[in-house]
Amino acid sequence: MLTENSECHTVGILRYLERAEADIPPGLAGVLEAEEKKKFARPLCTYLKMFGTCKNRTVCPDRHQINSQIDVLQNMASKTTQTSGYVTVLPLHVVNATNYFGRIVDKQKDQYMILAEEISEYFKETSNRVGAQKVEKLALFGFCEETVFHRVQVVETSSKEEGNFNIKIKYVDEGRTGQAQSSQLLHLPVRFQHLPPQAVEFVVCRVKPIDNDTEWNPRVTRYIHQKIERKPHEAKVVLTLGNTVWIDPMVRVTRFEDVCQ
Numbered sequence: 499m500l501t502e503n504s505e506c507h508t509v510g511i512l513r514y515l516e517r518a519e520a521d522i523p524p525g526l527a528g529v530l531e532a533e534e535k536k537k538f539a540r541p542l543c544t545y546l547k548m549f550g551t552c553k554n555r556t557v558c559p560d561r562h563q564i565n566s567q568i569d570v571l572q573n574m575a576s577k578t579t580q581t582s583g584y585v586t587v588l589p590l591h592v593v594n595a596t597n598y599f600g601r602i603v604d605k606q607k608d609q610y611m612i613l614a615e616e617i618s619e620y621f622k623e624t625s626n627r628v629g630a631q632k633v634e635k636l637a638l639f640g641f642c643e644e645t646v647f648h649r650v651q652v653v654e655t656s657s658k659e660e661g662n663f664n665i666k667i668k669y670v671d672e673g674r675t676g677q678a679q680s681s682q683l684l685h686l687p688v689r690f691q692h693l694p695p696q697a698v699e700f701v702v703c704r705v706k707p708i709d710n711d712t713e714w715n716p717r718v719t720r721y722i723h724q725k726i727e728r729k730p731h732e733a734k735v736v737l738t739l740g741n742t743v744w745i746d747p748m749v750r751v752t753r754f755e756d757v758c759q
């Protein structure tokens with residue numbers, strides 16, 4: 499089926515064999531391994547993290563194997579490195595019913611809340627709102643959204659553009675992304691950059707769409723968003739890999755002040 503002149507069709511042939519549930523010849527199996535090695539710098543596949551398998555591995559641009567150089571805990575606050583036990587999680591960005599971004603909240607001394615108050619107090623002074631002189635990719639800046647100040651990182655920009663231009667930013671303490679104008683970025687003093695990005699990716703175990711589907715209905719995602727966003731939940735950590743934490747279960751706990759403990 500394959501000759502030296504048709505090597506470019508190897509992946510396509512593999513897809514046909516997999517869909518036909520046929521045995522994969524050893525020679526072609528090596529092609530899959532080679533393709534995976536090319537993806538070793540890519541993020542870990544989202545479907546693999548959520549469901550344990552990729553819906554279409556042969557065309558998925560992300561990797562499906564653990565890369566110890568990436569999937570390790572680096573430069574993370576100590577509370578986000580917890581690999582077991584119960585934690586308080588604060589969902590801030592709901593991707594779908596299984597996948598959220600947010601923070602792990604320290605009940606005793608929340609370093610992020612202390613930093614957020616200091617940043618807010620600093621930027622209250624109009625004289626401190628100095629526009630960023632040079633917009634560079636991956637650099638941290640201050641950003642005002644309505645009345646709240648955030649730490650943001652430039653994800654995408656064009657060095658060819660001059661003056662005021664569009665950029666893609668990531669809210670490093672919440673996990674969501676957005677669009678902004680370069681003129682909206684504020685100089686962020688070094689003392690506000692010492693705390694590592696606080697956004698953590700959460701994957702809720704044993705939750706998946708019905709009928710073994712791999713996509714959530716948008717109505718389900720909207721409903722979950724309304725129910726859990728910015729509300730603290732108690733969760734048990736079962737696995738931590740890089741910046742992703744698998745939790746099972748995650749429960750919203752309501753305590754009544756007048757009821758004895």
